[in-house]
Amino acid sequence: MSAHPADSRIYGHLWATPEARALFDDEGRTQSWLDILAALTRAQAALGVVPASAADTIGRYADVSLVDLDQVAFETRETGHSTLGLIRVLRRVLPESAREWVYYGATVQDITDTWTAIVMRAVGDMLVRDLSNVRDHALDLAQRYRTSPMCGRTHGQPGLPVTFGFKAAVWAAELDRTLCRIAEGRRRWEVVQLGGALGTMEFWGERALPLLDRFAAELGLGAPEIPWLTARDRVAEFVWVLAAGSATIAKIGNEVYQLQRPELGEVREASVRGTVGSITMPHKRNPELSEHLVTLSKVVRAQAGLAIEGMVCEHERDARSWKAEWALLPEACLAAAAAASLGDRMLAGLRVDESRMRRNLEAQRGYPMSEPVMRALASRLGKHTAHEIVYEAAMAGLERGDDFRTALRADPRLDVLGDAELDRLLDVDGALGAAPALVDRVLERTKR
Missing domain, CATH: 1.20.200.10 (Fumarase/aspartase (Central domain))
Known part of the structure; x- marks a missing residue:
């Protein structure tokens, strides 16, 4: 029975991937914790903090299949502690010679x-x-x-x-x-x-900092400059x-x-x-x-x-x-x-x-080309004046239901633009600005 959609056999594909889900289920998380405990013990053994034989033994038994997860759950509830349940169950399956060395000094x-x-x-x-x-x-x-x-x-x-x-x-x-x-x-x-x-x-005395570095190396992770509790x-x-x-x-x-x-x-x-x-x-x-x-x-x-x-x-x-x-x-x-x-x-x-x-784009009847028209007019009348003229012509054309070219030709102030020039300004493919060149910049600068 699942209470979360990510764990549902019916809906889980919508909320997680199997690969990600395996990190967080009880088996995946517990195995990772056991791997960490084993790595810590190996690091401690390398520095003489714990016996090498104990580290070898703990490494062999750090396997979730050897741990009763139901018992871990029971012990966790009984102790009210986040990891003591796991440690108790692990110690029971370990040979006696290694039991005192697991989780040595850690919290x-x-x-x-x-x-x-x-x-x-x-x-x-x-x-x-x-x-x-x-x-x-x-x-x-x-x-x-x-x-x-x-x-x-x-x-x-x-x-x-x-x-x-x-x-x-x-x-x-x-x-x-x-x-x-x-x-x-x-x-x-x-x-x-x-x-x-x-x-x-x-707890680790003068071997503390070397232990920090060795522990990180065992797991392929970095060593922080200071613990981050x-x-x-x-x-x-x-x-x-x-x-x-x-x-x-x-x-x-x-x-x-x-x-x-x-x-x-x-x-x-x-x-x-x-x-x-x-x-x-x-x-x-x-x-x-x-x-x-x-x-x-x-x-x-x-x-x-x-x-x-x-x-x-x-x-x-x-x-x-x-x-x-x-x-x-x-x-x-x-x-x-x-x-x-x-x-x-x-x-x-x-x-x-x-x-x-x-x-x-064509269904907009030319109006999306208002900026090219304004730009051409700006060199003759000034940008702000050009904006006012094109704006007034466009608004009037929209009210009448005209296409943009008809709206522009209805305003005598736009007669400074000849028919050939106006046709060029209203051409969609000529109004793309630097879009293709900007695409090229992205393609060139992005490393696959």
């Missing part, structure tokens, strides 16, 4: 925060892979539709012509910045926690990057959602045979992927606020902060992983209708 956050760093590394790897795919799909669209005109829109209304390649290049550049943020942040997030009772590492900025920054990245994917999803409305019909998601849009309206094809990307991002962004709240801690330990991360971090990671995976799928199958884009 709960040494294990759980190091696990958080491992999770951030694993999720980072997933996102780099999937977001790179989404970005590359956007780059391919930018290149293919570099000069394909469409109606640009501001405030939901027709503006100037742009190209679909320009729109896709904006997506690609933003996705690439998310990848840069992940790359830049990993050295800050992917670090172990090893502080002992209050972070001073007092109450410094939760690492987790907050990571979740913020997840939120920002998911928001970019949601923005792309929202644009696809809007552009595939039948009255626009400029793009559409790939249709999978057998997918049903409505039980009551058999004709419908709903925007399932693009719509759900917005939903997933809302979930991730909500966790970012909680993560920031966790930065306000008291003294040298405050469970109110880091225990909240046990709830928010899985939620953010699962939804972000699902968003990246579904975003990859959506853009990989996106269908673009260039002819519909052009028809929609």
Whole structure:
């Protein structure tokens, strides 16, 4: 029985990926904690803190299949402690010679925060892979539709012509910045926690700092300059990057959602045979992927606020902060992983209708070319005067139901523009500005 949609056999594919889910279920999390305990003991053995034989034994028994998780749950409830239940059960399965050396001098956050760093590394790897795919799909669209005109829109209304390649290049550049943020942040997030009772590492004496470095090396993580028991900025920054990245994917999803409305019909998601849009309206094809990307991002962004709240801690330990991360971090990671995976799928199958884009632009009857006309007039009359004239002519034409060319020719102040020049100014393909060149800049500067 599942109480969360991410764990549901019916709905889980919408809220998580199997790969991400495996990090957070009881088996995955407990195995990771056991791996951390084994790594700590190996590091301690290398420095003579514990016997090498004990480290070898603990390493062999650090296997979740040897641990009774039901008993771990019972002991956790009985003790009211986050990790003591696991330690008690592990000690029972260990040979007597190794029992006293497990969890030697460590505290709960040494294990759980190091696990958080491992999770951030694993999720980072997933996102780099999937977001790179989404970005590359956007780059391919930018290149293919570099000069394909469409109606640009501001405030939901027709503006100037742009190209679909320009729109896709904006997506690609933003996705690439998310990848840069992940790359830049990993050295800050992917670090172990090893502080002992209050972070001073007092238990290990003069071997404390060498132990910190060796423990980090055992796990392939960085060693922090100082333990971070109450410094939760690492987790907050990571979740913020997840939120920002998911928001970019949601923005792309929202644009696809809007552009595939039948009255626009400029793009559409790939249709999978057998997918049903409505039980009551058999004709419908709903925007399932693009719509759900917005939903997933809302979930991730909500966790970012909680993560920031966790930065306000008291003294040298405050469970109110880091225990909240046990709830928010899985939620953010699962939804972000699902968003990246579904975003990859959506853009990989996106269908673009260039002819519909052009028809929609032409349906505006020339008005989106008002800026080129104003620019040509500005060199003769001044920019602000040119704006007033074109504005008045356009508003009058819209009231009469005229097309833009007729509206301009009805105003004698625009007679300074000859017919040939006006035809050139009203040509859609000549009003794309630097859009194709800007696409080229993105393609040249983005490393795949």
